[in-house]
Amino acid sequence: MFPRPIEKSTPAARVAYKTLLPVALLFWLLPLLAVAVFSVKPDADFTSGNYWGWPSSFEALNNYGKVFFASDMPRYLLNSVLITVPTVIGAVALSTMTGFALGIYKFRGNLLIFFMFIAGNFVPFQILMVPVRDLTLEMGLYNTKTGLVLFHIAFQTGFCTLFMRNFIRALPFELIEAARVEGVSEIRIFRYVVLPLMRPAIAALSVLIFTFIWNDYFWAVVLTQGAESQPVTAGITSFNAQYRAAYHLMSAGSIVAALPPVLMFFLMQRHFIAGLTLGAVK
Amino acid sequence: MGAFRRAPPHHRHRGVRLGAPCPWIGPVQVQTLPKRGFWARNQRRLAPWLFLAPGIAFFLVYVILPVFQSFNLSLYEWDGLGAKEYLGLRNYEDLYWEFVDRDAFFISLKNNLIWLFLYLLAIPGGLFIALFLNQNVWGIRLYKSLFFFPFVISQVVVGLVFAWFYDPAFGLLNVALGWIGLGPINVLGDENLVTYGIIAAGLWPQTAYCMILYLTGLNAVDPEQIEAGRLDGAKGLRMLWHIILPQLRPATFIAFVVTIIGALRSFDLISIMTQGGPFGSSRVLAFYMFEVALSEYGFRMGYGAAIAVVLFLIMLCFIAYFLWSMWREEKGH
């Protein structure tokens, strides 16, 4: 392990390290903590200029109550869920299949197709903006969640394929050969041998995609408008406008918007980090 | 799909009984000799295409074709409503003049370069934090996750938070500057500072990302090599430089790629924090193109496409580099 394990150094160094950790963390998360504190402050603190002091009273219930019951926030949150969940399912489904095909079979053009997915994944997505918007319009899906979902699925398939293919590559190929010798058809090999083994990858990827999509702003702005279909990232900006300088409500709103991916991250932390390792560093 | 169905029972156990029945497990038939339908004969050749079809279809329609459509569109003038007017390379010529005149395009390009270089600071930053956190004390896992936190939050929220942080009237930055006796500065309102201010905001989550990449990389460092290094008398920074960093190359590579791409794609933060202002001085290509093509005063689709094409060409260098190194690795196997 590098650097040298701290347990092996002097007790003084150990204590120093252990005190430094929370201090460093505090600094690192300072902006966020500020928002968290903002979100429980009363309106009056802002008019009286008490931005950075201790809240004069705790208005968490009040502020969050307003966010949930007196704004479009719930609507936006629901939209986000309705956009994110189908996208995750779709992208993961498509990419397990492409990853399987590219990881297992040797055929002409394999690497070419694989590279197509990778290159597409790294394309600056702005270049897709106008044509995709037109395409969505033509399909009558402009300003619908479906339109957004379809695009997200397609675009994420690039990254997911890279991820899944590398994962499948790392599976022992003998497993597939063993199944072939036993007379299992290719589709059943996928279903009964490979798919169960990909569970960790699927979990990791789902978490990753969830955060990507949940946090997407650009495409939300390009392909949707208005509360009936926009996700929370876009919603929060109009929430912003709606509440002008009501920092306490904006903070509460931001926190609410950030919460689902954060929760997801904490619940699935292991998968998330594993996912990064599997898909990225490899 | 007929080929998928299992062969009918009489076929299935037609079971040519070849050779001696294997006495140890009772009579054994050669399992199945189904009629070799088209699918059965060709499944290994067809299966990959079957699995690829939906993915490729989606990807072609939504990603690959649009790239070419954008190339095409950049040769036209089009406001999204009426007929397209063919211009040839006029859009690019205009971009050229904007560049020469140091107009919006020049500023965007310049800012993009600043983004590219400064964003790379996330890599050493991430490495530093990763080294700091790569210990085994109680609760370290929680610390690691909390340090990773900024990456999970939407850039929209990050943008808002930093905008408040920089707020000239009450922002924490100016409060802090006040403590050390420096005058208030309006980071987002100063055309010389604004880009750096936004980049700093962007570095926050990006550093977290690089940190996690390095943490996983450090996990994979071969402990025996560290021990060999210790026997060889390498310590501290020399150990880091000679033994650890070379082993972190895969992590560095990925960090480099995602950071470059993140820098070139930067849109959310600018859009949230400044809308490209003040007076357009914080624009980058990605934002400029959105502004030109889809914002309230925009709808010059062709021109926007031309900007996107330029951005794409820059990115193409990196994509090519990435593919090239992947290709080398694939061949290496």
Added chain:
Amino acid sequence: ELTGDLKIFLDTSNPAPRATMEKMIADFQEAHPDLNIETTVIDREAYKTQIRNFLTANAPDVANWYAANRMKPFVDAGLFEDVSDLWAEAEIADNLASTKGAMTIDGKQWGVPYTYYQWGVYYRKDIYDDLGLSEPTDWDSFKANCQAIVDSGKACFTIGTKYLWTAGGWFDYLNMRTNGFDFHMALAAGEVSWEDERVKQTFANWRELIDMGAFIDNHQTYSWQEALPFMVQGDAAGYLMGNFAVAPLREAGLTDDQLDFYQFPAINPDVELAEDAPTDTFHIPANATNKEAAREFLRFVVSADVQTEINNGKNLGQLPVNAASMVDDDKFLNEGFKMLSSNSPGGVAQFWDRDAPAEMAKVSMEGFQEFMVKPDNLDRILAKLERARQRIYK
């Protein structure tokens, strides 16, 4: 008798205007019970881009929008119905004459207005009283007032230029007062060079204010709403803004005793006063299916009674477009109405970003913002705008 479907798209998404519109449509429905009216309200900002889609894809029968240059792209693309026939009808021809210009392109009319509002200086009367100041009547008293306010440690004007257009309002007034309405319109139409001496004079006047410290600091980081608290808290004494600013200012606690309004005073005594009065409009998309009902609806909207009703203080709180309507008994509406109807001989402009083509508006407003922060850059800014003009108005 009208039958069939009538699809109406609205951008009046804020609660009050939304209720007003829904009430008005309900009244129309009552008069035409066999008509099947379907109303869709879209977020105001979203509407601006979405209109491009629905006008081509699935057009409603009626849609609202803005006058002047703002409707030009759709007129040019043939997406709005020519409603000159309506304007030929006596009722409309007589009572809506003042807004006819704003609805006219190529000599034809493409829609009808339903409301408009004045611009001008809203100010803290209590502060003026404290400092012993009164409403200025000319450029010198305007500056003198301002100097007095600045000397008292406040800013004369709050403004938030993050989204640029607020700077456009200042330019409108300074330019119209310096060079007159016609010159202003010619500039918007790209007929005058930005490096013209007259334009420079406008900026020279503006610079006097800037150098004086008339505007709040860091305005480039605020939106127009974020600039309101400066006025509310008394750090700034005035705000050049549209009448829609009144509602939030009142909401924030300013009473009608504290808040007052004056017309932007003359600068060049040789030019006639002209005002900004942005007009909101209704149009019939060219692809509409029930144009007959749509025309009837437009007639209904501009009729005197309806205008009185929807523009009153409880509803839109703005000015009716029909000369035969009553202006609600609101201090600011009354002042505004008086100003527009009797003290705006030079003409009525829509607003810079509606009068100039979008692209020019964007570039120029960015220049205005830069100028307000860095007045020394003026020559560079004007050179840039001139280049843009040459490119944009081919």
Added chain:
Amino acid sequence: MTGLILNGAIKRYGEVQVIHGIDLTIDHGEFCVFVGPSGCGKSTLLRMIAGLEETSDGTIHIGARDVTQLDPAERGVSMVFQTYALYPHMTVAENMGFGLKMNGVPRAEIKQKVSEAARILKLDEYLSRKPKALSGGQRQRVAIGRAIVRGPEVFLFDEPLSNLDAELRVEMRVEIARLHQEIGATMIYVTHDQVEAMTLADKIVVLRAGRIEQVGAPLDLYRDPDNKFVAGFIGSPSMNFLDGQIEGEGKVAVPALSRSISVPASLCSGTGAVTVGLRPEHLELDQSGSDAVVELTEALGGVSYAHLVCAGGEKMIVEERGDHRTRVGDRVAVRFDPARAMLFDAKTEARLR
């Protein structure tokens, strides 16, 4: 009968040919071992038989059927992989029954066959465990069980024991021998372990660079190799090779030992360079001479190996048993029964006999 016949089997990867026309007959019930140095094509040949690699040319018959073009599943073979290739997400029972299940065999029948195989392999207790809860040897047994369950005509093993540690390897080797005795099926077994090959095989196939060097029973190869390669490959420690020169008349000069040895005259037609092969276990040392110096001794307890350097620098290894052992630095004479020496043509490396 379900033997196996390869007829001119050839494998090419693109331009490169790695199997150069193998002709081989394996009888029903025979235990055939492929040995050869790494990269010689053992695995490739086995995989061609399994159908996992396409055969570029030639034919493969299993029993009476030409299976060259068939899918692996239709060939009636089972394969045991070096890495076991157990499905980690299935229990032992599911692993063993998976192939049957996928082929629509009724559940009761699967169950019966699996428990029968488990009994044979003493896996009964582990049927509901997942592979990762098993030791290496148990996993290997499951892999074999999976092969058994399908009741194939031919079993294929690709270095099945090389992932086990030394002790377990010995144990499982005995197990496999017992299994072959018990079920009597045809088995083809790839290994590069001398001992496995010698102890398990009915017939050893020695491969080199995609060609068969010799086929035969283990002791036949040991006693009567066809060429220098096989002689050197079979037997451990390896046979010592010394350069020799035919002096005619059944005499071969061996400069390393500075003497000539007599061999049957029939072997020495004409003159020419030969290689003399002497197995370590057929040599004896004698302190009275000075053919060579002991450079190193390796004492393993019951046996030790003396590494000698001859006058000319040639190296030899001699096995010593009993209580008297030489020591490093001793000068020794090397004695042997000339009848046990083998002669090889120095150029073609073919055995002279």
Added chain:
Amino acid sequence: MTGLILNGAIKRYGEVQVIHGIDLTIDHGEFCVFVGPSGCGKSTLLRMIAGLEETSDGTIHIGARDVTQLDPAERGVSMVFQTYALYPHMTVAENMGFGLKMNGVPRAEIKQKVSEAARILKLDEYLSRKPKALSGGQRQRVAIGRAIVRGPEVFLFDEPLSNLDAELRVEMRVEIARLHQEIGATMIYVTHDQVEAMTLADKIVVLRAGRIEQVGAPLDLYRDPDNKFVAGFIGSPSMNFLDGQIEGEGKVAVPALSRSISVPASLCSGTGAVTVGLRPEHLELDQSGSDAVVELTEALGGVSYAHLVCAGGEKMIVEERGDHRTRVGDRVAVRFDPARAMLFDAKTEARLR
């Protein structure tokens, strides 16, 4: 002199103690091998000597210096790892010279030392290659070269050959023995391979569960083990153990062979259960008897092993040489020289002598 002395060396991981007070002296220039079953603490002990693990208690002296608290780099030791631990991004020359470079040795001197080591290890041609372009054996040589270059007083090897295949292992083993002769430094070598231990060691240290079972020269351990554990551990195939019962008067009944054997009376004090140890190479078979049935034979060429099952079900292995070999199913008598049998206390497992 630069021998090595361990004095009550103890290692604890938290609560768990894994090395229980080792006292051991290794002389200068000695080749000392640690053997023992997996997990007995061989690697831990070696790493404590290297300084890679802290010593929880006790002291370690190298030469006259107490190094217990020193950094690895300061102890004058070099280590060769099982996985080689070559720096993949450096060339062979850089790998070998890295330690010197870190210690500020002038470049010319590094170069000279590296090429000297390369010469000894025959690596000259590969100096500018990266490790991944080398074969396993070459990598192992580079790892050794890296250790040599620093000219340490003590070399430490942790199973350096276990990642090589059988053939290379033999080759490298001889290489290491030669190296030891050539440079004469103190070497400590961990392995679980019998043959390596027997052939390389001047002194073998047999460890079990963090304690030393016996220390001695290889053949001493083979001939004169202190207890059943060492007896069973040293020698391959393992010693056969049969239950016995002292009948007094120098007689031990061995039910498995249904007879008694005579042993020196001094060994049989009182009555009680003993274990009789018989090495496979000390047994002979005789077709004339029926002590046991041959269950399996493994013919390796010069030698074969007969696996016997005695009447009571006990198993034995017997080594056979020469031309006459038994066959499976034969009923045989087992003969041996009773003087070669060893007796162990059935309870304490200590050798009775």
